[in-house]
Amino acid sequence: MRKLNKVAKLAAISAAVAVVLAGCSSSSEETATDTGAAAGAVSGTVRVLMEGVPDTDIVSGLLADFNAEYPDVKVEFETASYDQMRDKYVASFTAAEPSYDLAILDNPWVGDFAKAGFVQPLDDLIAATDGYDYADFTAPLRAIGESDGKVYGVPFYNYALGLIYRSDLVTAEPATLDELAATAKSLTTADRAGIAMQPQKGYKAFEEWGNFLFAAGGSIYTDGKVKLTTPEAKKAMETYIEMYKSSAPKNSLNWGPDDALRSASSDKSAMLVSYNWMLPKLNNPDGDSGALAGKFKLAPIPGGKQVLGSWHWAIPTNSNASDAAWAFVSWISSKSGESKRVTAGGAPTRTSVFTDPAATAKDPDYLATILKILSNAEPLCQGSNCDEMITAVGTEINAAFAGEKSVDDALAAAEEQANKIQAE
Amino acid sequence: MTTLNSTRFKPTWTSAGNSLLILMALSVFLPFLWLSLGSFKTGAQLNNPALLFFKPTLENWKEVLRSGVLESAYRSAIVGLVTVSLSVVIGSMGAYAISRYKTGGSSTRFGILAAQVLPPAVLVFPFLEVSYKFRLNDTLFAVIISHLSFVLPVITWFLIGFFDAAPKEVEEQALVDGLSRFQAFRKVVIPQVAPGIGAAAVFGFVLSWNDLFYALILAPGNSATLPVKIASFNTFRGVELGAMCAAILVAVIPVLIVSFFIQKRLVRGISGGAVKY
Amino acid sequence: MSFRLKLMLPLLAVFTASVGYPLLYAFYLSLTNYKITARYNTRLVGLKQYIATLQDPNYWNALQVTGTFVLLAVFIEFWLGLFIALALQKQKRIRNFTRSFLLTPMFVTPIAIGLLFRFLLHQQLGVIPTFLDKFGFSYDFFGPGKALYSIIFIDVWQWTPFMVLLLLAGLEGLSRSPFEAAKVDGASAFFTFRKITLPLLVPVISVAVLIRALDAMKVFEYVFAITRGGPAIQTMTIQYYTYQTGIQFYRLGLASAMSYLLLIIVMVIVVILFKRIESTRKNP
Numbered sequence: 005m006r007k008l009n010k011v012a013k014l015a016a017i018s019a020a021v022a023v024v025l026a027g028c029s030s031s032s033e034e035t036a037t038d039t040g041a042a043a044g045a046v047s048g049t050v051r052v053l054m055e056g057v058p059d060t061d062i063v064s065g066l067l068a069d070f071n072a073e074y075p076d077v078k079v080e081f082e083t084a085s086y087d088q089m090r091d092k093y094v095a096s097f098t099a100a101e102p103s104y105d106l107a108i109l110d111n112p113w114v115g116d117f118a119k120a121g122f123v124q125p126l127d128d129l130i131a132a133t134d135g136y137d138y139a140d141f142t143a144p145l146r147a148i149g150e151s152d153g154k155v156y157g158v159p160f161y162n163y164a165l166g167l168i169y170r171s172d173l174v175t176a177e178p179a180t181l182d183e184l185a186a187t188a189k190s191l192t193t194a195d196r197a198g199i200a201m202q203p204q205k206g207y208k209a210f211e212e213w214g215n216f217l218f219a220a221g222g223s224i225y226t227d228g229k230v231k232l233t234t235p236e237a238k239k240a241m242e243t244y245i246e247m248y249k250s251s252a253p254k255n256s257l258n259w260g261p262d263d264a265l266r267s268a269s270s271d272k273s274a275m276l277v278s279y280n281w282m283l284p285k286l287n288n289p290d291g292d293s294g295a296l297a298g299k300f301k302l303a304p305i306p307g308g309k310q311v312l313g314s315w316h317w318a319i320p321t322n323s324n325a326s327d328a329a330w331a332f333v334s335w336i337s338s339k340s341g342e343s344k345r346v347t348a349g350g351a352p353t354r355t356s357v358f359t360d361p362a363a364t365a366k367d368p369d370y371l372a373t374i375l376k377i378l379s380n381a382e383p384l385c386q387g388s389n390c391d392e393m394i395t396a397v398g399t400e401i402n403a404a405f406a407g408e409k410s411v412d413d414a415l416a417a418a419e420e421q422a423n424k425i426q427a428e
Numbered sequence: 429m430t431t432l433n434s435t436r437f438k439p440t441w442t443s444a445g446n447s448l449l450i451l452m453a454l455s456v457f458l459p460f461l462w463l464s465l466g467s468f469k470t471g472a473q474l475n476n477p478a479l480l481f482f483k484p485t486l487e488n489w490k491e492v493l494r495s496g497v498l499e500s501a502y503r504s505a506i507v508g509l510v511t512v513s514l515s516v517v518i519g520s521m522g523a524y525a526i527s528r529y530k531t532g533g534s535s536t537r538f539g540i541l542a543a544q545v546l547p548p549a550v551l552v553f554p555f556l557e558v559s560y561k562f563r564l565n566d567t568l569f570a571v572i573i574s575h576l577s578f579v580l581p582v583i584t585w586f587l588i589g590f591f592d593a594a595p596k597e598v599e600e601q602a603l604v605d606g607l608s609r610f611q612a613f614r615k616v617v618i619p620q621v622a623p624g625i626g627a628a629a630v631f632g633f634v635l636s637w638n639d640l641f642y643a644l645i646l647a648p649g650n651s652a653t654l655p656v657k658i659a660s661f662n663t664f665r666g667v668e669l670g671a672m673c674a675a676i677l678v679a680v681i682p683v684l685i686v687s688f689f690i691q692k693r694l695v696r697g698i699s700g701g702a703v704k705y
Numbered sequence: 706m707s708f709r710l711k712l713m714l715p716l717l718a719v720f721t722a723s724v725g726y727p728l729l730y731a732f733y734l735s736l737t738n739y740k741i742t743a744r745y746n747t748r749l750v751g752l753k754q755y756i757a758t759l760q761d762p763n764y765w766n767a768l769q770v771t772g773t774f775v776l777l778a779v780f781i782e783f784w785l786g787l788f789i790a791l792a793l794q795k796q797k798r799i800r801n802f803t804r805s806f807l808l809t810p811m812f813v814t815p816i817a818i819g820l821l822f823r824f825l826l827h828q829q830l831g832v833i834p835t836f837l838d839k840f841g842f843s844y845d846f847f848g849p850g851k852a853l854y855s856i857i858f859i860d861v862w863q864w865t866p867f868m869v870l871l872l873l874a875g876l877e878g879l880s881r882s883p884f885e886a887a888k889v890d891g892a893s894a895f896f897t898f899r900k901i902t903l904p905l906l907v908p909v910i911s912v913a914v915l916i917r918a919l920d921a922m923k924v925f926e927y928v929f930a931i932t933r934g935g936p937a938i939q940t941m942t943i944q945y946y947t948y949q950t951g952i953q954f955y956r957l958g959l960a961s962a963m964s965y966l967l968l969i970i971v972m973v974i975v976v977i978l979f980k981r982i983e984s985t986r987k988n989p
Contacts, residue, residue: 084660085660085661087659087660088648088659088660091644091648091649091952092648092649094741095565095566095648095649096566096649098560098565098741098744099563099565099566100563101563103566103649103650116742116955117742119742119743120741120742120743120744121745122742204935205933205934205935205936205937206933206935253828254828254843254845255828255834255843255844255845255848256828257845257847257848257849257936258847258848258932258935258936263828263829266475266829266830267829270475270829272829292471292475389954391953391954392953392954395949395953395954399934399935399937399938400937402935402936402937403936403937403938405936406848406849406936406937406939407849408849408936408937408939409937442795444792445788445791445792445795445796446792446796448788448789448792449789449792449793449796449803449807452789452807452865453803453806453807455862456806456807456809456810457806459821459822459825462825462832463821466824474830475829475830477829477830477831477832477834477835478832478835478836514719517715518715518716518719519716521712521713521715521716522712522713522715522716522717524712525709525712525713525716526713529709538979542972542975543720543724544916544919545919545968545971545972545975546724546728546968547922547923547943547944547947547964547967547968547971548923548944549943549944549947549948549951549960549963549964549967550727550728550731550961550964550965550967550968551724551727551728551731552951553731553734553951553957553960553961553964554726554727554728554730554731554734554961555727556957557730557734557739557957558727558730560744573722573723574723576719576723577723577724577727580716580719580720580723581720581724584716609708610708610711613712634811634812637814638812638813638814638815640814640815640816640925640926640929641923641925641926641944641948645948645952654814655814655815655816655817655926658814658816658817658820659816659820659929659930661820669824669830672820672824675817676817676820676821679813679814679817680809680813680817683809683812683813684809684812686812687805687808687809687812688802688805688806689805
């Protein structure tokens with residue numbers, strides 16, 4: 005902890021110096037300004053573990069730009085699958101010698117890692133970085149990265165969900181849950197399912213069903229506690245199950261996102277609920293969609309509210325290069341960094357980027373839809389023990405799906421377990 | 429070699445036996461064939477499972493060889509060799525004492541078998557906690573210690589059987605000839621049970637090579653062994669199927685080669701005495 | 706120091722370090738509320754974790770799933786293995802090749818086998834469902850009510866060779882005289898098998914079945930690679946459940962109590978079985 009204060013002081017001083025220097029030669033541009041700790045004063049090697057997703061490729065493509073401003077900071081990426089990432093990070097956080105100097109946290113991990121002391125609070129660093137404009141990040145994303153009133157993670161990219169559909173098959177975007185069910189059913193033919201679903205037990209099932217819950221007008225938390233024994237939840241579950249029986253591909257009870265994507269890109273399904281940044285992937289002419297590339301469109305979840313997920317940059321408490329790490333984080337998540345990232349296809353996190361000319365030039369409709377999505381999105385879990393809570397609820401949803409439990413029993417069990425888990 | 433009565437065997441038994449073998453051979457062969465084909469296919473080609481004739485790609489193999497699978501195989505080999513060497517040396521000494529001197533009586537044998545009964549889930553958490561304390565987490569050292577917990581009992585137990593089967597007269601002759609007891613043990617008894625030791629060593633190595641549970645928990649990061657590395661191709665948010673096929677083949681091919689050479693000795697070694705209770 | 710003691714000392718030392726000490730430490734952990742994300746708040750909580758485990762319906766479910774798995778898998782592997790061993794024994798040509806080929810599945814790391822079958826039986830990418838589809842069959846291999854049997858099938862595929870190996874070794878170690886006597890007496894093949902081969906093989910069989918059963922209890926890789934315990938909790942084996950509790954949910958103290966309870970249950974079963982085997986050996 006003493007090391008942290010030293011680092012914070014160092015960052016604050018170097019940031020102060022940067023501010024003075026910048027003040028002497030500021031440009032008059034209205035668009036995003038460069039921020040971060042004093043370029044040139046910071047050096048070090050920053051090792052970070054990333055997931056194999058599009059945004060990782062985009063960020064590594066921007067490293068050259070970063071090094072133009074911070075030539076002495078070397079950023080080393082390592083990629084791993086989602087499952088292994090968490091274990092590797094926990095192993096690094098608890099080790100004597102850390103393997104990573106910078107970390108990205110999935111939203112369920114933030115609360116637990118913050119409470120465990122695995123990651124440092126970033127408030128001082130943010131305050132000391134001029135022009136960073138933390139308030140520019142959308143409110144839900146900011147809330148996810150905070151715990152106990154302190155900021156532990158700044159947004160990297162969001163993975164809010166939306167409805168992706170075939171524009172050549174769907175004429176009117178469904179606006180309510182019932183319309184969605186009807187559309188899916190009408191699109192179901194012998195060779196093509198109306199909607200590819202992802203009811204895989206655990207995280208996936210909850211991630212998908214959460215959208216249905218919101219579409220039915222329900223919510224996960226009421227008065228700070230999980231409450232799922234509501235009529236909205238029941239309707240959402242019944243519609244979800246009915247949709248699986250009538251409009252989903254056969255034998256897809258264990259499907260996750262990649263299965264659903266594969267189904268859509270090979271013309272076996274007409275719609276799917278997926279992460280908003282999957283759209284460019286599906287529409288990529290060089291990708292797996294072949295002839296279907298370009299025919300997919302993104303819409304908010306019927307009803308307008310969707311499940312939010314996000315990844316955040318965080319600095320481990322035992323990092324060997326905290327200031328260098330912050331230099332990188334503040335650069336990539338600054339307004340200009342965000343502009344570059346979103347222009348290259350990354351998923352947005354700042355409100356300013358939606359009015360940024362460079363970012364909106366490529367596909368203004370797509371970005372406008374994402375703005376709509378982000379303005380009303382909620383994560384699955386708030387507080388502690390999120391991994392466990394999500395798995396428990398997701399397992400109950402899958403049980404209802406598999407016909408093992410009645411809808412009422414499953415919802416009641418999910419609620420009881422979730423509250424028990426989070427009460428710890 | 430004993431065969432079940434050949435003249436009395438109706439032809440149906442033989443043909444039934446042969447058909448069973450053919451069926452088994454097919455069921456072993458076909459999955460590996462599929463793996464081999466899959467490792468040369470692109471993502472789009474893999475979407476069509478029945479595709480037999482296609483233009484192959486080397487991308488998957490390149491990616492696997494880049495991804496550290498070979499390094500993790502190397503680490504697995506080191507863990508296996510160290511574990512087995514220690515187990516053979518320590519186990520043979522202990523097994524000899526138990527066999528010749530009936531140390532501890534039958535409860536020792538039972539105790540060793542009990543070590544095999546222990547669910548890994550019991551031991552792994554103390555290993556993890558201790559490795560945090562001694563700052564050994566995510567090292568091969570932690571993995572080796574945990575592997576000893578199940579390889580050492582197995583090897584010792586096999587060796588007890590082999591020593592039981594080895595006649596005592598040879599050592600007694602050696603003692604009469606003037607060798608010390610330890611020298612008799614080393615120079616006379618060990619060579620006698622060498623095939624058995626070989627078989628047990630191979631068994632132990634395979635047990636260690638295949639372990640995922642301990643390695644996954646104790647060394648998930650930079651000291652990953654081969655099974656952990658292969659597990660990393662298993663993602664629930666996106667799968668690189670072609671690369672996964674290639675990675676599995678990398679794990680399988682050395683084992684295939686080894687098993688071809690050792691199966692005869694393995695059978696002979698095991699039937700030589702260990703499978704006596 | 707006596708010779709005997711000198712020989713035993715390294716074994717005892719390593720055993721204590723790698724088995725004895727962890728066993729005791731696991732017991733200690735099971736009496737605490739140790740959580741990986743709250744390591745500095747560890748306190749002793751007495752038997753709270755044990756009580757929580759005994760009251761946890763998922764724990765009993767896991768035991769049941771594992772029990773079903775072990776019984777079915779080992780049963781199939783034994784009989785299948787026996788017939789294959791008999792067939793192999795009779796084979797005269799290209800024996801070495803057939804044997805080494807048939808034994809390969811057991812030497813491959815189980816996680817690789819799990820992933821292999823995950824994709825062989827995959828609805829979209831798997832050859833087998835595509836093949837079945839051509840005949841009009843649609844079978845959801847990892848669907849509700851079926852996933853556990855698919856996992857058992859995978860275990861049988863991988864571990865029958867192990868049974869074959871041990872039984873073959875046992876068969877080849879049998880002396881010829883009883884068989885020759887039977888042949889002289891004109892016994893039928895079936896009679897020989899039932900009254901001579903099987904009884905002589907009993908020691909080998911009991912060892913093989915015991916080892917395989919103990920090993921089957923630890924099934925983890927197939928669940929980890931394919932179902933993660935699903936659908937719902939139908940394939941949640943005890944090893945996976947403990948892993949999930951201790952590592953994924955960080956509750957190391959609770960997971961230690963779960964494992965310890967399992968150990969006690971297994972030891973009780975093993976001791977009972979041992980006594981029965983001993984008594985049948987003494988009074989055949």
